[in-house]
Amino acid sequence: MLQLLLPPEYGDYEFKWGKVYGPVYRIKACLGQDLLMVSDPTAVQYIVNSPSFVLTNSFQALAYWIYGEKSLTARTGEDHRQLRAVLNPAFAAAAVREYQPVFAGIAQRITERLDLCESPSIDMYPILSDAALSSISEAIFGCPVDDLNADFVQGNCDILELSSAQSASQILFDGIGSLLPGWFLRHALYLPIKTFNVVRAQLNLAYRQGWRLVREKREAAKQGLEMGNDMFSILLNSDSIREEDVVAQTSLMTIAGQDTAAKALSFGLIELAKNPQLQENLRAEIHAALGTDRENIPYDSMPLLNAFIKELLRMYPVLPISYRMALEDVVIPLSQSVGTTTGQRVNQIYVLKGESVSLAIASHNRLMESRWGEDADKFRPSRWLDGTVYQEEAIGPYANLLSFLGGPRTCLG
Template sequence: MNSLLESNMFSFTTLAICFCLAVGCLFVYWTVILPRYNPLRTIPGPPLHGIYNVAHMSMVTNPALSPRAHAQFVQEFGRNVHIRGPFPWDDRLLTLDPLAISHVLKNTSIYQKPWQTRAMISTMIGTGILFAEGDAHKRFRKLGTAAFTPQHIHVSKAVIFQKALNVRRRWLSLLKGGQEERRLDVCDWICRATFDVIGKTGFDYEFNAVDGSEDELYLAYNRMFEVGVTQHSVNLWGALILQFPFLSYIYTDERIRTIAACRATIERVAGGLLREKKRLIVDSTKENKLFHGKDLLTLMLQSNLSPDIPPAQRHSDEEILNNISTYLFAGTDTTGMGLTWTLLLLAMYPDVQTRLRNELLSICPSISLETLSAEDIQSLFDNSIANLQYLDNVIKESLRLIPPIHSTIRCATQVDIIPTSSPMKFNDGGRIIESRKDIKVLKGTAIHIPIEGLNLDKEYWGHDAWNFNPDRWDDLPETVTSLPSPYAGILSFSAGPRFCLGQKFAIAEMKIVLFILVSHFVFRTTGEKLNKSNVVLTKPYLSDMSEGAQLPLFVSVYDNKS
């Protein structure tokens, strides 16, 4: 009996030792052997600091440091730079080269979003169009294209208009009809408004967020995004979980538990809405009637149930719900942050604010905005608001200067050669040389694309690239034409096949909200110190990030008699 026990103990000990040796060998291979043969090691870049390196990521992802870091990199190392992620095996290519960026964003089958990022976001919104890859992304994009039609955007203008008027009504009540100035958190108000817009246009649901609703679906979405994204800080444990997701099962923190609870609420309530809408569409079809829903969910379901689509190629209810959650996440925060930063810039530059307000007032109807019909609103936008040159300039300049998405990463799924616009600099035994115009990257290599960096690049935008100057759009430098983005040369909506499907919707929403708010209110800075932090999106904070994103401004009613 004892000999059998000793034999079992010996076997267990042997297995444990073999396992530890295997893990140790794998660690040495990852951290010592593999990096030595990475071609990126021959590209110059900033010095490394320790085994667990966070300095490089802080330099290129912290909005307080990144503009100067990007400019310094270009000056010292060229437009393609070797940086390293937190761990020794995480060699990355940071590129500010338009040709290289275009190649990476265009070849979506080779360069995909990192699985770590997809895993983190999918725990909240599932795998929708934003983080799907390959054939799944093509299927989702086809479904989204069928929903984001010009007709859908056209009818959505009235919804956006009414939600913006709702913000105006609430602000007027807080300002006692114009008798005082108040400090308002415009970030919170704007994000509530964009929630209401996407709720109604996305799946015909009234969140009533601007009115302070206690709706459980709104609270679940809002809480999940706040805890999962806004308040999420990546420390060593967080970085380890991103690399090794199974660790989250060893220690489940409050963030993971909160996200799970919110997801359960969303699946119950939103899933019920989806099933009910699907039933109405099917019943209408059986009765040879057309279901007239105009929201994204209805359009997706109608497209998905079309007899032209084989049953095997149709999307499941879960996939459609994931895509609606994705549009809610993307449409709320990205547009909300774009508007929030625009209001801050207008408060910082009162001359620009006054000039914009005068342009907006020039096309204001003589009758009350509340009395306009949906057709009147659509006509006002198409014939007047959409054609305002300075409004267009202000929005483009705001999105260029403070893009809601600070940067993005792609990961090579195979060995590839990236072309460069000028000869590359290589480190040949400590000696920097220039040679061929391409870079070899190995499978698994991360490519860091600094959206903000290219948007602020003085070589393309001129010596005042870091300044807020809406007039630049009336006379752009010729160098801007070489930039890869199809939207005004800025990368704020990405580029290539994954260019933002909702770009036209977002611009229409920004124009309508600014038309209503800037024509009725005056914005002034409070003097409080604001910090920009990159937590998936670039968001404003005061001293304590745990309090969530905030952007306080003094707001008063515009007196057109003064």
């Protein structure tokens, strides 16, 4: 398990195992538990859409601790489905494009900030992280980031650091957590432990920040002012969601959104730095498409840019691995047969009730040559333009990628 989650570089062992053992194999996890590693597309599609598989207790508890018990990620069953249905329209492509002026303004501010830098070398991640938080603040909350509570903003950074840290003790905790009942793990948040004290304080700050935003918007509406077209305002104008449910998403929107966007953009800059010709080609395409109209950006007329984004999401999924637990004995179908330890070839895998499976997202995106071509482990945006990519049944919501998962737990944005 340490080799899987704590390699010098992610995938050093996992990708090798996938090439040797195929898209489905078992490893020993913490405390001797069996863990099924799955990157087979048919199996993955079955797991993410099957009601027989749910989030593991430890992951569910983590969502409860970090995002709050009423956040979308922490909810389950019908409660999750109903809230998801209300939030989905606010994250649809058409809705997100309405925030184009916000994103363009923030991009301009990044450019101006970089122009002021005198050093030949610049640490881009903090800049991109700030930009991501600004985008969230303006597009989702409808206010400049400076209007947010300073302690709330700093607390987000602290929580991001805590939640992204991996260590042997953290892996052991997850292993023990998978054996404990969910109710126990949820209540563990109230133990007098320093880490939990930080998490509880941030949840309280997020709750107060969310209610402050709601009160300000309601007060503006009473004075005859328009609430705006930010996501919170749109949701509050809807009759299908309660104010407290909007407020409950404050932590989720800021923590999850800031981290994922900043990491994706950082990897994008790395790939551009490694390929100057790709830089030139992208720059030429963007300049040609924009012309003099900077307000109506024709993204659909920039095929190389779209291919670059898809390839970036394929090679660098923000969540490289995700876990599920079987609620009952299940038979998982496979797209291709795999060999067993007895030498047999099987086209389905049996999973027992309570057993955990790992959705090997990064392995699926990098090793499935039948979907991405023989050079699947290479960063090559042109694969999306030359017909290399498999175009049949889709697993995820975008470009047949697993990077946003799929099924009821598909990533919102």
